[in-house]
Amino acid sequence: MLEPWLLNTVWISLAFVGGLFAKRISLPPLIGFLAAGFMLNAFDITEGSQAIEIAASIGIMLLLFTIGLKLNIRDLFEKAIWMGTSLHMVIITVLSGGFVFLISVSGLNLFTDISIQTALLIGFALSFSSTVFAIKILEGRGEVNAFHGKIAIGILIMQDVFAVLFITISKGSLPSVWALALPLFLYAVRYLLFKILDSIDHGELLTLFGLFAAMVAGAASFQFVGLKPDLGALIMGILLGGHPRAKEVATHMMSYKDFFLIAFFFEIGLSGMPTWNSLIMALIFIAILFIKGGLFLGLLTRFNLRSRTSWLSSLSLMNFSEFGLIVAGIGVKNGWMEPEWLVILALTMSLSFIISSPFNQYAHQLFDRYKNILMRLNTKTDHPDDEPVNLGDTEVLLCGMGRVGKVAYEHLTKQFGNKVMGIDYNHERVKKLKKSNINILWGDSTDSNFWENVNMPKIKMVLLSTDDYPTDLNTANELYCIPNKQFKVGTLGHYEDEIEALKKAGVDFIYDHYTLIGKEFAGEFLEFLDTKST
Incomplete structure (x- = not known):
């Protein structure tokens, strides 16, 4: 068994080497972090996996908190976001679930027969897109605040709402009665945090303020009343987003968020070693990945967004989500599916990141190359993202x-x-x-x-x-x-x-x-x- 400090050096070394190598071959560093997690698993260096899980949870909370700081809640009421998300999730759940069920009864022996209910649960898991991956892609291109970036983030947040509903229903019990007091609590905490933020300087206290707001005032309070802590971090970010120093807080939290999110990709690799059956199944699911991206593109253009906006939003959402592992974990715990599905979904998500990364890296170039085809998807009415056509006498x-x-x-x-x-x-x-x-x-x-x-x-x-x-x-x-x-x-x-x-x-x-x-x-x-x- 390795000493804790020595184990940390192994993690950091693998993360750095993996990220550096991925960058050298024109892939996002997160692909290298993902590979590092699988290497840890392959060499059976799994001590401290609980610490990695905790660090990954902190990273996701900080990610959602910083998103909330920049989010305009009114954006979520755009029809393209709330209706587009709902339609997309229903269609992908039915298509993916039906696909899994057909394979199960086809006699290919990739896995044991499963019920239609379990197949739909797997389809539901595949309907989610990864918040972590999408935001990292958008940040890398400097497009978090772009119109298509806001559309993608809005869809991810709506998916998170569905995630909260699923977790609540799967528990078989309602949240604590104290959840009814949350609005009053949040109003009081927002007032208090605004006053504190007005009074602190630009140093380490500002960083600690961000951590306190995200993890204590937000995540811990939601966990206390039986709600998803990640949602609490997001809501707290939204509540603080109206403060003049919100952007400064987000900037201070950025490096901490990036560091802790490395553990998220490690955690995926440590979730289990694939078998040939799970690898074959994951490769089959990649076909659904392209259907998923194409469906986003089709739906968003039908909601009157230009093809370019829809294209860039769809590519950032063309992946499978870490929430699939949560769904599988709940399914295994309740006896709805075999434990092997945890590995299959982890591998599917990993492959989706690897395949989606080059598409996102060259998203603009791909649109320029195929825009004559893609622009045929534009509707003939005015679009909310139409651009000026005449700058007049501007110099x-x-x-x-x-x-x-x-x-x-x-x-x-x-x-x-x-x-x-x-x-x-x-x-x-x-x-x-x-x-x-x-x-x-x-x-x-x-x-x-x-x-x-x-x-x-x-x-x-x-x-x-x-x-x-x-x-x-x-x-x-x-x-x-x-x-x-x-x-x-x-x-x-x-x-x-x-x-x-x-x-x-x-x-x-x-x-x-x-x-x-x-x-x-x-x-x-x-x-x-x-x-x-x-």
């Missing part, structure tokens, strides 16, 4: 109107007046800035259709001002494809490798953040001293 265009973009806009209007325009793919931000009389339109600068269709005859400068490297690089790549462009492109850069990639994408000017900010600071301070001396 300066800012892509991204967050803190950096807004400051740049205010500075540029002093010289160019009303010939400066901003675009942003955050609907709420666009509405808010329009009320402040800022010249802004909703648009996605990473969309090739936007640049192909927009009329911008007088544009002289395009500033990529999201200060988010993946988004700015995707935009730069789209601008690079514009033939005979008559404007210059500028953006910000933070690291040497990112600056080199932006240069290769055709960016004309890159503001080296860490180098130039020091020069500007010194220069402006000298000007201040000169002014004072005179």
